[in-house]
Every structure is written in C-alpha cells, then in structure tokens.
Amino acid sequence: MSQNLKIVGNALPNMPWEERPEGCHNVMWRSKKNPIIPRDLLPTSNSIFNSAVVPFRDGYAGVFRCDDTNRRMTLHVGFSDDGIKWNIDPQPLQVVGDYGYDPRVCWIDDRYYVTWCNGYHGPTIGVAWTEDFQDFHVLENAFLPYNRNGVLFPRKINGRYAMLSRPSDTGHTPFGDIFYSESPDMEFWGRHRHVMAPAPFEVSAWQCMKIGAGPVPIETSEGWLLLYHGVLRSCNGYVYSFGSALLDLDEPWRVLARSGPYLISPQMPYELMGDVPNVCFPCASLHDPETGRLAVYYGCADTVTGLCFGYIPEIIDFTKRTSIV
Amino acid sequence: MSQNLKIVGNALPNMPWEERPEGCHNVMWRSKKNPIIPRDLLPTSNSIFNSAVVPFRDGYAGVFRCDDTNRRMTLHVGFSDDGIKWNIDPQPLQVVGDYGYDPRVCWIDDRYYVTWCNGYHGPTIGVAWTEDFQDFHVLENAFLPYNRNGVLFPRKINGRYAMLSRPSDTGHTPFGDIFYSESPDMEFWGRHRHVMAPAPFEVSAWQCMKIGAGPVPIETSEGWLLLYHGVLRSCNGYVYSFGSALLDLDEPWRVLARSGPYLISPQMPYELMGDVPNVCFPCASLHDPETGRLAVYYGCADTVTGLCFGYIPEIIDFTKRTSIV
Amino acid sequence: MSQNLKIVGNALPNMPWEERPEGCHNVMWRSKKNPIIPRDLLPTSNSIFNSAVVPFRDGYAGVFRCDDTNRRMTLHVGFSDDGIKWNIDPQPLQVVGDYGYDPRVCWIDDRYYVTWCNGYHGPTIGVAWTEDFQDFHVLENAFLPYNRNGVLFPRKINGRYAMLSRPSDTGHTPFGDIFYSESPDMEFWGRHRHVMAPAPFEVSAWQCMKIGAGPVPIETSEGWLLLYHGVLRSCNGYVYSFGSALLDLDEPWRVLARSGPYLISPQMPYELMGDVPNVCFPCASLHDPETGRLAVYYGCADTVTGLCFGYIPEIIDFTKRTSIV
Amino acid sequence: MSQNLKIVGNALPNMPWEERPEGCHNVMWRSKKNPIIPRDLLPTSNSIFNSAVVPFRDGYAGVFRCDDTNRRMTLHVGFSDDGIKWNIDPQPLQVVGDYGYDPRVCWIDDRYYVTWCNGYHGPTIGVAWTEDFQDFHVLENAFLPYNRNGVLFPRKINGRYAMLSRPSDTGHTPFGDIFYSESPDMEFWGRHRHVMAPAPFEVSAWQCMKIGAGPVPIETSEGWLLLYHGVLRSCNGYVYSFGSALLDLDEPWRVLARSGPYLISPQMPYELMGDVPNVCFPCASLHDPETGRLAVYYGCADTVTGLCFGYIPEIIDFTKRTSIV
Amino acid sequence: MSQNLKIVGNALPNMPWEERPEGCHNVMWRSKKNPIIPRDLLPTSNSIFNSAVVPFRDGYAGVFRCDDTNRRMTLHVGFSDDGIKWNIDPQPLQVVGDYGYDPRVCWIDDRYYVTWCNGYHGPTIGVAWTEDFQDFHVLENAFLPYNRNGVLFPRKINGRYAMLSRPSDTGHTPFGDIFYSESPDMEFWGRHRHVMAPAPFEVSAWQCMKIGAGPVPIETSEGWLLLYHGVLRSCNGYVYSFGSALLDLDEPWRVLARSGPYLISPQMPYELMGDVPNVCFPCASLHDPETGRLAVYYGCADTVTGLCFGYIPEIIDFTKRTSIV
Amino acid sequence: MSQNLKIVGNALPNMPWEERPEGCHNVMWRSKKNPIIPRDLLPTSNSIFNSAVVPFRDGYAGVFRCDDTNRRMTLHVGFSDDGIKWNIDPQPLQVVGDYGYDPRVCWIDDRYYVTWCNGYHGPTIGVAWTEDFQDFHVLENAFLPYNRNGVLFPRKINGRYAMLSRPSDTGHTPFGDIFYSESPDMEFWGRHRHVMAPAPFEVSAWQCMKIGAGPVPIETSEGWLLLYHGVLRSCNGYVYSFGSALLDLDEPWRVLARSGPYLISPQMPYELMGDVPNVCFPCASLHDPETGRLAVYYGCADTVTGLCFGYIPEIIDFTKRTSIV
Numbered sequence A, B, C, D, E, F: 001m002s003q004n005l006k007i008v009g010n011a012l013p014n015m016p017w018e019e020r021p022e023g024c025h026n027v028m029w030r031s032k033k034n035p036i037i038p039r040d041l042l043p044t045s046n047s048i049f050n051s052a053v054v055p056f057r058d059g060y061a062g063v064f065r066c067d068d069t070n071r072r073m074t075l076h077v078g079f080s081d082d083g084i085k086w087n088i089d090p091q092p093l094q095v096v097g098d099y100g101y102d103p104r105v106c107w108i109d110d111r112y113y114v115t116w117c118n119g120y121h122g123p124t125i126g127v128a129w130t131e132d133f134q135d136f137h138v139l140e141n142a143f144l145p146y147n148r149n150g151v152l153f154p155r156k157i158n159g160r161y162a163m164l165s166r167p168s169d170t171g172h173t174p175f176g177d178i179f180y181s182e183s184p185d186m187e188f189w190g191r192h193r194h195v196m197a198p199a200p201f202e203v204s205a206w207q208c209m210k211i212g213a214g215p216v217p218i219e220t221s222e223g224w225l226l227l228y229h230g231v232l233r234s235c236n237g238y239v240y241s242f243g244s245a246l247l248d249l250d251e252p253w254r255v256l257a258r259s260g261p262y263l264i265s266p267q268m269p270y271e272l273m274g275d276v277p278n279v280c281f282p283c284a285s286l287h288d289p290e291t292g293r294l295a296v297y298y299g300c301a302d303t304v305t306g307l308c309f310g311y312i313p314e315i316i317d318f319t320k321r322t323s324i325v
Helices: A312-321 B312-321 C312-321 D312-321 E312-321 F312-321
Strands: A045-056 A059-068 A073-080 A100-108 A111-119 A123-130 A136-138 A147-152 A161-167 A178-183 A188-196 A210-213 A218-220 A223-234 A237-247 A255-258 A280-288 A293-300 A304-311 B045-056 B059-068 B073-080 B100-108 B111-119 B123-130 B136-138 B147-152 B161-167 B178-183 B188-196 B210-213 B218-220 B223-234 B237-247 B255-258 B280-288 B293-300 B304-311 C045-056 C059-068 C073-080 C100-108 C111-119 C123-130 C136-138 C147-152 C161-167 C178-183 C188-196 C210-213 C218-220 C223-234 C237-247 C255-258 C280-288 C293-300 C304-311 D045-056 D059-068 D073-080 D100-108 D111-119 D123-130 D136-138 D147-152 D161-167 D178-183 D188-196 D210-213 D218-220 D223-234 D237-247 D255-258 D280-288 D293-300 D304-311 E045-056 E059-068 E073-080 E100-108 E111-119 E123-130 E136-138 E147-152 E161-167 E178-183 E188-196 E210-213 E218-220 E223-234 E237-247 E255-258 E280-288 E293-300 E304-311 F045-056 F059-068 F073-080 F100-108 F111-119 F123-130 F136-138 F147-152 F161-167 F178-183 F188-196 F210-213 F218-220 F223-234 F237-247 F255-258 F280-288 F293-300 F304-311
Touching (some): A059 A100, A059 A111, A073 A100, A123 A147, A147 A210, A188 D178, A223 A280, A223 A312, A237 A312, A255 A312, A304 A312, B045 B111, B059 B100, B111 B147, B123 B147, B161 B210, B178 C188, B237 B280, C045 C073, C045 C111, C059 C111, C073 C100, C147 C210, C161 C210, C188 C255, C223 C280, C223 C312, C237 C280, C255 C312, C304 C312, D059 D111, D100 D147, D111 D147, D178 D210, D188 D255, D223 D312, D237 D280, D237 D312, D255 D312, D293 D312, D304 D312, E045 E073, E045 E111, E045 E293, E059 E100, E100 E147, E123 E147, E188 E255, E218 E312, E255 E312, E293 E312, F045 F073, F059 F111, F073 F100, F100 F280, F111 F147, F178 F210, F223 F312, F237 F280, F237 F312, F255 F312, F304 F312
Parallel strands (some): A045 A100, B045 B304, C045 C100, D045 D280, F045 F304
Antiparallel strands (some): A123 A136, A147 A161, A210 A223, A218 A223, A293 A304, B161 B178, B218 B223, B280 B293, C161 C178, C178 C188, C293 C304, D045 D059, D059 D073, D111 D123, D161 D178, D178 D188, D218 D223, D237 D255, E147 E161, E178 E188, E188 F188, E210 E223, E223 E237, E280 E293, E293 E304, F059 F073, F111 F123, F147 F161, F210 F223, F223 F237, F280 F293
C-alpha cells in the first residue's frame, strides 16, 4: 500500500472504534459489544438489521430496517450520539411503498439521499431525500422491478448521479450481478453498465451465487472502495458473507481489484442463529480519512445489528493482494 | 376487553404457571425451565416435541411425539403430577398406522379423543378414544390423505362433532389453509368449510406460506380462541411461529379476529437450534377459567418441548386489537 | 373368459358402435368419426372434452366440460339422439363453485348424480343430482380439498354410497393414488380405503406417476370393471393413457386384476396436438350387457372429445391376462 | 361501438388483407396462406418468427427474428412489396449484443426505432434507429436486465418517449407484468408505472401466468389499442395466446378495458407443432384507418410466421364487451 | 475437403440410399420412406426407435429398442435384407437388467459388441457380445451408475478398448458431457478423459443443455467422425437434434472440430409428434467408404425409426467449416 | 456378542481415548475436547473438517480438508503425536484437480493410499499414494464423474483392490446409494456391485435420502465394520448423521447387518451451528484390536473436526441387534 493513499471524506475522529484484538490477524474484526442493536429495541420490533448510518450534526443518524412482529418490513429513523446506542423512532417512515427494507443513506452535495428496496408490484429501488431526517421527499423509483440493493455513489460521476444495483427476480433470487446506472436528475436512469458477476465456485465460493453492493462506496486514490455481500448456496440454504472491491474512479463499472477471501463471514452465534441463520449483510460504514479507520454496520442473521472494524489502507491492500480479477 | 368475558372449562388452579417476568411486555412469555422436556427423556428417544397434554384425574396425562433414534415417529403416553415433570411410557402407542405424529387430545362429553397425523398411504388424520390412557380404541381415519393438524372442538357444534384440519400434500407442503368439518358419529365427515388462508406477505409475513390449528380451541364468550401456527419461508427454510384467532361460536368457519403479530416466534437457542431449526409449534394448552391463565405446550426446533404462558383475556384483547381480518 | 360372464345394466342395443376395423388386433379401437365433438361446437367454446354421457329417455344426455375462450372451465348440459351428434346448451350449469371440470354422471336408484372437480378454495369433489338434466340440486362437497376425479359406483355397496377419488395437491399434481370412500347419506363421507397406487416404472410405465378413476365402474360377475387413466412424465411433460382394472364387488378397494398394458394411449394427431398434447382421458362409457359392447368417451389433448370401442368380455380377459397385481 | 371511432395512422389501402371466411364468427381470423414465412426462407435459417413489419416507402420493411441452424438468435432486415412475400437479408443486423430477438419497429416523428430483446449480461431492451433500414444507430439499452418485450408508443406522451416492457428473470420466466416507462431523450428512462398483471386463473386462464405487449399500440379515440400475449402453464408447458386491451391515451398505465377471451390461441398444426409447440406471439401489425382493417404478424410455434386479420372497431368492441377490468 | 480423405470400413455398395432431393441444400436429408419402422411393427410394441443396425452376413442385423404397451423398455433382435424392411423378433433379449434401452452395436476384431443403457440400481452401461445375434454373452456393466449413451470405438486404441459415455443422474438429467474411457479387457475400465461439454447458449443453442454420443464413430484420415445428439430446453421441454464432431485418432478426447449447426433437428410431423415430441436421436449408421455414403438410423419422437442420408466427405467438410472448437 | 470376536489391525494402545461418561448409555460418545480442531487452526483456513487420520511412525499423520477464506476446498497434510493436537501444513497438497475434498487415507500392503472427491469436470474419486506424507504419487481417477465418498478397503479382496463409492450428480445430490468396485491395478475399475440404498422413511428416517461410506472399513470376524453417513431432508435442509453396517468379508456388497438407529446425530452446538448446520460426517477412525477401542474423526457442521469414541464389540452388537436388513 502506497503511503500516498488519499481517502476522501470528512474527519470523524469520534466515530465508533475498537482496536484489533490481540492475537487477531484478520483484516476486519467484530465489536466486543455485538450485537450492538438487539432485535427488540422497539416494543414491537421482531428484528433490527440491514440498516444505514451516517454522520449527522454532532452525532449520527440512520434509517433502520425494523421488522415488526407481523414480520412486516418497515423503515425507521434513529439518532445516536456515539453510533452505538440508538434511539429509534417507533413510528415507521411513511415514504415506502408496499414495503421497504435494506436502506442505504448517502450524502450528496447538500442533502441525504435514502435508497431502499421498495415494494411496487415487486421489489425495486425507492429513492427519497431529507435534510434533517424529519421531512423526507419521495422521488421516483429508480428502476423497473425487480431490483434490490440500490447504492448511490457519494458524488456525481461524469456529471451524473450514479447508482449500483442488483437486478433480481420476485423471490429468493438465485442469481445476481452488480450493475451501474447514471441519472442526470434522479428521475430518469440509464447508461447501464455491468460491473461484476458472481465468482466461479472454484475461485471464490462464498460469492458464487449472487453478489450485491453494501455500504456507500468510499472514494480513495486507489479507486472506489466497495464492500459487497456474496452468497453461497449450501445444501442448507444461503450463506451471506462480505468482501471488498476497488472500482475505477471515473468508470466505476471497471473493477480494478476484488478480494478472493471474504472479510467477514458468519461465525458468531448471533450470526449463525436467528430469523435467517448464516447472514452477515453490510449496509453502511463510517470512516475517518485521517486514521483510515472504518466501522461497518452489518445485519446479523437477519435479526440484529453488528459492528466491525478495520483500517482502510489494510483493506485496500488486502483487496489488491488477493484479487481475483 | 369486557369484564364480562366468560371462559369455559373446569377450574385448574394448580396448572403449571409462572408470572410474566419483570420488564417483559409481551402477550406471552416462556417458562424459565424451558425446555421442560429434553430430547432424550426416554432411553431411545431422539426428540420429544409437538405433544398433547390434558388434565387427568389429579394430575395430567398426555400423548407425546417421541421420535426414536431411527428417527421413526411414534406416539407415547405420559403422566405427570404437575405438568412439568413427565413420566413417559417407553412403549409406543399401538394405535397408529405407518407412523403417527403431532397428536392432540380433546375431552368431549365422556372420554378423551386423540387425533394425530396418521400414516395411511400418506399422512391423514387418525382418531382414537380412551378413558384411562391405557386402553385406546381406534376409529376410522377422519379424512382422505393428505392431511395434517386435525384438531377437535371440545364439544359438539350444531349437534355434530367438529374438527379443524389442514389439507396437505405428500411432502414438506408449501401451502396450507385451515378447514372445518363436521361429523354426526366420528365415522363419516362432511360439511367442509374454509376457515382461514395464509395471510398476504405484506400483511403478516410469519403466516404467509401455510397455517394450521394448534391446541384444542377454548370456548369463550368472545368466540372460540384458537392458537395456530404459521409458516414463513426464508431463503434458509421454513420458520414456524404461532398467533391467535377468534372463531364464531356457532359457525366456527367465520373468523371474528386474527392476530397480525405472532405470539411466540423462534428466538431462544433451543428454538433456533435442533433437528429442525426455527420452529415453535403448539399442540396443547391448559387453562384456568377463573384466573384466565393459559399454559401452552409447544415443540421447539422439532427437538424438545417448551412451555409458555399468558392470560386469556389479554390474548383475546391482543387478537382483536391487532386483527388483520 | 368364462361363458358365464354376467354384465349388469340395461339393454342399450342402439348405443354408438363401430366394429373392430379389419387388421386391428387391439383390445379397443377408435371411432372413425373422431373427434366426434369439435373444440368449437359452441360459439364461445375453446374446447370440449373430459365429458360424461348417460342413457336418458330415448337417447342420451350428458354433462360436458366446455372451456370458453377465456379458458374458464365450465360444465354444460347436452342431449343427443344417437350419442354422436350433440346439442349442447351454451349456458353453463350454475351448480359449480369457482370452477367445475371433468364431470361424471351416475344413475343410482332413482336419479342421476353428477360429480365433478369443484373449485372451493382449491379443487375438490362437487356433487349434485338431477332427474331431468334441467333442475340440478347441489349437495355438499364430498371431501376436503385437494381432490379430483371423484367417481360414484352405480349402486350402494354394503348399504352405503361409494365413491372413488384421487387426492391431489393445488397444482399439476405429480403424484396420485385411487382411494375409496363411503357415505350413508351423500353428505358425510368416511371409511376411506386405499385402492391402487401408480405402478412401478419397470412394471408399467404409462401409469407410473399418477392414476385416477375414469368412467363409472361397470358391475360384472368378475368384479367391478374400472377404466382408469394413468400418467407418465417424460422430459416433455405428462402423457395420459388409460387401462382397466377389476375390483372386488363387495370390497372394491381390493384389486383383483389390473392391466399392465394401456388400452388407449395418445397416437392420433388429435390426441398428440392440442391445448395439452398427449392426453387420452376417459370420463364416461355406455355399454350393452347383451352384446358386451362398450363405448368410451374420452377427452383428446384436452381439446376435443373422442370415442372408442371394445367388448367387455375381451377387456376383462385382457385385464386378467396382463394383470400386474 | 360508436360510429365516431377515430383511428390514427396513415392510409394503407393496399395492406395485406383477406376477408373473414364464411361461417367464421371469430373476431380475428387467420390468413389462408399461413404460414406466410416458412422456417427455411434463408439458406441457414432454422426458423423465422416473432418479427416486426412496418410500411416503408411504397411497400414494407421489417426486422425479422431468424434463428440460424446453430439456433443462435439474430435479427435480419427484410423488404416486401405486398407484406406477404419477403426478401430477407441473409446477413444479420450488427446492432445487437450477445444476441437479439423478438424485435418491434416503431415510427416516431421522423425515423424508425427498433427495440428488441438484447443480450447484455442477460436479456434487456436494446434500442436503435434507422431511416432507411440500411444504417442503424444503436442507442443505450433502455433498462437494466432482466427485461423482454419492450414496445414503444408511436408518439411522445406528455412530451416524453414512452415504452411498455415486461421485467423478467434469467430463464423461462414464470411470471410477468406489463410496465410503462418514460424517457425525455431515449437515453435515460424513468417514471415507471405498473400497467397490467396476469389475470386470475378463474377469470381468464390463458393469460394467468405472464403477459407482455405485442405490436406497437394503435391510437384511437377509445384509447390505445394494445394487442398483448398471455401465457398459461399446462402440465405440458407454456401456451401463448393473445388478446387486446385499451389504455388511457394520456396515462397509458390506466387500463380502460381488457379482453377476457383470447383473440388467437394455438389451434392450427403450424401453431401446435414446431420448435416450441403451442405459441402464437404477435410482434407487429399494419392497419388502415379508413377501413379499420388490421393485419397482425405473429410467430407460430417459435418456428414460422403467420398473419391474421380483423377490424379494429370490432376488436375494440370485443375488448370492451368482454372486459375483465 | 482434401481429395485424399480415407474412410475406414468394408465396402457396402448395397446399403440403404436415396440421393439428395432436388432443391435441397442441406448436408443431410431424410428418407422419403420415413418413418421406415412404424411404432406397431410388433403386435405388442408401443414404439420402436433409438435402435442399432450393422451389416450382417449378406444383409443387416440390429438390436432394437421396442417399448411394449406397458411402456416397458426392452431390446429385440431384428434382421433385414435391405436395411429398410425389418423382421423383429417379438421375444425380448434376455441380457438386460431391470430394463434396457438405446442400444448400440459395434464390430470389433471378431465379434459384435452390444452396449445399452442397462437398469442396475439406476441406468448404467450394459455390455454383451454375440457372433450370430442368437447367442449373447453378457459382460460386466462398464461403469457405475448413473450413465447413458455408452458407445464403443470400432477398434482398440492404444491397445485398449475405448468407449464414449455420458454420465447422468437418476431422472431426466438436465446436464451431460461426453467422456472417454479405456479398458484392457472389457471388464475393468479407467483412464477417463473429458471429451466435450455442452456448447454455450450463445454459440450453439441446440446443444446447450446436454450432449451424448450417437452411432459408433467412423474412422477417417481426418479423425474419428462422431455424430452426437444435443439437447436444448425450451419452455415446453427438451428438443433433441444432432450434429457432428471430429476426434483425434489416437487421443479421441481431443476434439478437432465440432459443428455449430445441427445436421438434423425435429421438423417433420413424425419427429414433432409422438410419445416425446421434438426428438431426433441417432444410434447407428451404415457407410460405404468408396462412395462416402452414410445412412443414419435415428429415433423420431421416441416413437418411430427414421433414416437420413449424407456424404461423409461433405459432413467432414461441414464439421470443420462450422466448427465451434 | 461372541467372546471370540476377532478384530484385525495393529495394536494402538496410545490412541486417543476417553472412557464413556458416567450416566451415558449411548453406544458412542463425544470427546470432551470437541471440537478438537478449530476452524481457524491455519491462518487462512475458513474451516477444517471431513478429514482423514492414520497411525504414522510413532504418532499420526492425516490429510485434512481445509477450506480457505475464499471457501476454496483444498487438502493439507498434518502430523500429530497424540492424534489430538495437530500440526497442519499451510501449503495445500498439489495432487488435486480443480478442487479436492473429503479425503480418506488407507494403508494397503506397503503404502498409504489417499482417495478424495476430486474436481475433474465435476466431482469424482481422485487416488494417490504416499509412503511418507511428503511425496504423493497421483494415479488415475477411479471412476467417471459424478462420484463422491470413495473409500478403499484395507486389503485386496479376491485378489483385487476394492472401493466403496457413492455415485452422485453435479450439485447437492438428493439421492445416493453405496456401490462396490474392484480393480486389479488401481488404474482400471469394474465389477461394480450395489451395496446399500437409503432406508425407507418409515424404517430409518435419518438415512432415508442418501448414504455414503465413512472411514476405511475395519475387518472383524463378524464382517467388515463400516461406519457410514446418512442424510434426512427436513423442510430446513439436509441433516447428516452416521450409523454402522457389517459387510460380508468376501463379498462386501452383501450387507449382513445395518443399524436402524444412528450412532451420532447433530446435537451439540458445534454440530448444529456453522457453515452447514446439522452435519456429523465421519471420514476416519483409529482402533486398537486388543481393547476394541474405536475413535472416530468426524466433520461438525462442515466447520470443525470432532472426535467420538466407542467399543467395536458394542458397536457390532448394536448393529446386529438393531439391524434393518
């Protein structure tokens, strides 16, 4: 890793952080407080996971996937001083369609954009914006159904808004590539480009059935750092892990490097047991450019929310060193 | 909930009971002794679950699903003084066909009727009666295959015996509605009526793939209180939870109310791990009309037996308040 | 074949009949006029097939499956002088539920009973009776869903009405055995007995996936003569053929003989092409006890209606000679 | 049908036409010359079907789906004086991606736009334009994969280009709704609206599994007249028929009427036999506003091309009279 | 094609032959007498297809797949003077296991070897030899189940017997590659080599799901000429066509050329209709080295047997010219 | 159990051993140190399981399945003094094809043979030999794909090498019988015999979907003692348990006895949770003939390696006493 690595972003010195535990040699490691958000933080929540967090004013705000005890999927706003203890509004956000899940939040220019899997005659990508996490303004769905995991880039590229997404089918989709799309106005989308397909089984099995973008990509001098989930189908169901990739800054559909190994795979009881066992699903991250620290929020077993940590330079180095591109 | 709620049944002041734990706001809560019956209570049992308990003489009797270490499904009789510690006969009941599982026991008029899933060229509903849990008298199978979860009402309705059941297919049936049938004589059945279908995914996902009657319905002035299981199919398999419904006293195929949220869903390690992870499956309940106390026996992960508690008036209130009908 | 064969039934000397063509050595042979009923006999019919015909007054009456050009399945009454040219009422019968198909008509004692696949939260067996094919009186559905091919016996057995049926699932059921049930009153049914399962692939492949009763069984001194369809699944779909069986007169769930070879299998263009290629599906027959003549009405490719002929003594002989029981 | 019906379009008095045959009472009827294009018109073609025809100069031009004997799917340009006898260029069009099939051609403003199912990491909607059927200019794919049956409207609506499409999956998609999308520039698409879902089985079974737009919609004073295919899944595979709908002129996602019966369903040997039996799939039509004549080109059994005829006023009348909306 | 092409084999000047019809430009063409063997040539045959023919004494002998009217699969011996009119023994061959189908016959050194798909706890490759088509000597099954389409080479290669086969599963296998194996003694087999996988869909769709060897390969100076079937799965089932390949003489697992287009694909009514529509399946060929004539016997729609013709030099030329290797 | 039981093998007095825990009445019991090999023993291992151990010099050697964090499957050599603490070489064995997993090691005559599931155009049985676990000599794959669980016998039988295997398909095979094959030279294999099919569901459900050989069979005077895994498919996936069988010494395809109950089934958290929940998969055993002690190494949840113990005479007794043969 070059010493000249540049990481874009605002300083975030007080972001949630724990140092790598002694004896641990992994690129990323879990918070000792995991799961940081329990399934029943809300009186009527069945589970809280696959949620998005951003710096907001002096602390943090987020949009949370909170399934209720009907197991309906809804989005809720939450606030936190430290990014660990969260105050979640028990009232669901009113912007979603038939249902809303797996949100991401992305600051672009002057406002926060929320994207999520939106129920409109099937799953597609809903888009809204807010300045204060109180008033939300709904835009058009970005794409036709059936789509999931729509993730915006944190700035315009080539003068246009840019989004990654994973075209899907109507059920537990057994396939899935990541695509890139552009929009001049957040209303009409086009110039769709293929980014990545699942890896061959013999090359990297944890990502051999489908893949999808995770948190908002982080701009660095080495390219866009993208964390993404991958799925393996065992005889007992889907296993969700996540790894990393570097995308070209100007043509993000060009993959510069892509990790063969996973960064985090289900290994803790709270990842192995729950509503959907064996799921680690990242949706958001915080980072401090100065120190290179990265904190990733990820859903655990579709039940609770976990946090894990790493250093961006090390992750970039790992991505390039193990690349399967 | 009206103060005038009438609950039918004999007093059962010494039934198994634990008060709602402090800080718990749920409508039902689990026994601290769970699982009350371990998988290997019998020397050759692989698992003991989905079992039926009734008051009997000064204590309790039951018919238990005990899979042996061949993983054959058999029914066994058991007795208990307190409903918690059980003495189960290691010899299987001889009334079943190719196999027998998921029993229910129902007192009607002057005897106990046992219904169960009976192997006769596929699963159907076996019926037998006993007065003493020693001599069992086999009757005709109630229905043609393929059927499961046959549950009798505790008295004749409109002069006829009445049964709920869930028509099925030959395997891990991916559909299932609850139907109602009548019989003048426990030999011939007819006047079949549709009761409930699975709920739409967007309305109540835990019960969106199939549903089936649980314990014997409890007669109240608000209608028959029915606990029933519902199944959600995730990408990693079936998840069994249970909720509640109120059926019209005279026309039980008319659903007066039906809970959107579940009452109990797999969340404890003994529910999340085992032969079939993520299963909470109720087959029997005890109640005391005076206090409104309800104790529900339910199979956990198709491996062990758990117990949970609640107050009937609160459950009825919950059912009506959250109804999706 | 004994010369003492007795065939029960009224004389029907003028029934539709064609002699075995020269050079043909098959047990049954097709009418030269096939298909005798075209798909568009009614102005709005998409297809007319799987229909039931009985002697009525001086001629014949029938209940016909006529799918309309919405491809909705409805039943229609028809009349004919000769059993070949039919006058079908363009108005559908009003007795059916969500839909009605594959009717059978059976004279018992003093009236005609119609059974059919009736849509009531899934397919089950509808029952109605008529004396004149004008007024139809609907009875209770015989069974819980999911069931198809309910076929009555033409007299009470052991003092009760008797019916064959094929329990099914909700779709294109890939399994299916024939069961027998009894009723004291045509309202409540029970005493269900297993009759026949599909044959092993190595023994008789045309009937190795599912089987179902065809026309009303014919009483003979050798037992009930039952024509039944069988289904083979090739890599290109289901193939429906039909063969014959002899059932014990008093205990019709006991199979005395069962033909290994089929009687008729799809081989003509009107059987091989149509809405559902490769289907020969018998629903009704006429016979003359004196001559032993048998005429079978069968659906062809789920599109048109065909007629085929044979001699009952020869069919019984064939059934016993090739029996796979 | 009002006498005031207005049909938009240029006069086309010499379009292919045959009068309704005597005795025929159907709304549409087939050409006596069917199939008008044989499978082997080109020396290396395996089949020619699902093709698009438009008026061009003094005659007609078209873009044809010609699968070669590798069974690769390619598009070819063709010309004809009478719309019946075609001269097809043996060289495939070079505009397509990995493959191209099921083209439509639509004149808007000043040029012909071709849309087709384009292979780009899965099927999506390719777009190109031409003025002379010699030079073709490729535009961006309209949507993300997976999509099929992209059909343009023949003029801008609300100032934007408008397209119908059917989001799909990666294989023989077992579901499919019609959606509507808009574009300011043929490069970016958005404002997606749901138009029609498959009909319930009990209402109109021929269109109960999936539906997709057929030829370019025809503007009339009663709304946009859309012919669309529908698919029924029998136990022996998919059956493709087609019917008609009327869409609101300004908000075409509003369905004013929709035919319950099909217009054409596979009934001829060339529709029932071929590479994919039981397919009638319309992709283009010609019409003469003055006389109301309509000629529809449709693929037969995915093998050859057929032609059928009708009068637009009668079709509109039929659509409204039988509407299932 | 070089003029120096050498074709190995005995002269067969009187083999069945018809010249290419006028106007036909295809590499192979069908016999005008097709189907040359009807489905009911035997009194009890349901179908006769996928059969193997060899020169024998002054005429021809063969082993025929004759399914009976139980639709059991059996092998029968037949003889013919001209290769067109066949005398088939109504008694099935007694060498097979639970069932036997799709035979090939191959002369090596001093005797005829028969291979077939043999039922032994699943399909595998049965082997037997005969000198006179009267006495057959059964050898060990060549491989473990599950295997089909075992085809011997007509001489030892590298001093060992050599066989192609297609490992399969227990049902309508949706995959299939061709492998090569050797044996020193026809008892033990090994040195397994991969020969060919299905082609990518975009390259040659008719062979994109599975492929299998057809007749015994023909030795030429350009390599072993292999005809092989390929399967495409449409939404309406499997379609079987066949093409050609050239294999290295000494290392036959090396594919020198492989035809992108098919030679014969289902297009005639007797290929498109029958027990399994859309099947052309070659199992044997006759050739005359002097003239280069080739006659191929192939099963049609799994129902009847057809014959088609071509010139070996032209086929070799076609294979090389269109090769997708 | 006869006192005259002879167990073949070298004395192994210091093999890993723990006595049966007090109160335990099971035939086999787990090590208190389980899992004895953690998932991350190697720096880059995701999991270590399904591995083979043999006595080697003064201690033990083994071939281990170590999936890396790409989740690629590789084999690694390891050594141990006590059979508990292992030193595993971080460099993968270079003998495997596209991938290698589930190894077995078997001493025959004068060397160690390794067999494993070898990736060669699908899974098949790879074979290699070594004298020192440093130099490995690759032989031919024993069989054509698709095969798994190839297990050698520890001596020639009838003068030939002998192997058990389980023919499979290309994925998560839902079927599987055990077959027996012989080879004169470890290069060519034949004389394939069927040994055991899955048990009927009603007889022994844990082994009702597929079965496969486990460790190298142990020769005793009662026959070959074979431990084998069996699979049950619940609605939540596959469950792997294992039991025991006795095979005839000279004709090992003759099953003398076969345990109805399992010996070990997933019940511990490390068996119930992990990459593939609910898997107990034995691949190797150590035994001491004198004491009859048996130690079995088995994969747990496809994640870690466990050890369990028993006495061979008791296991033989159990096998015979509970036999379902």
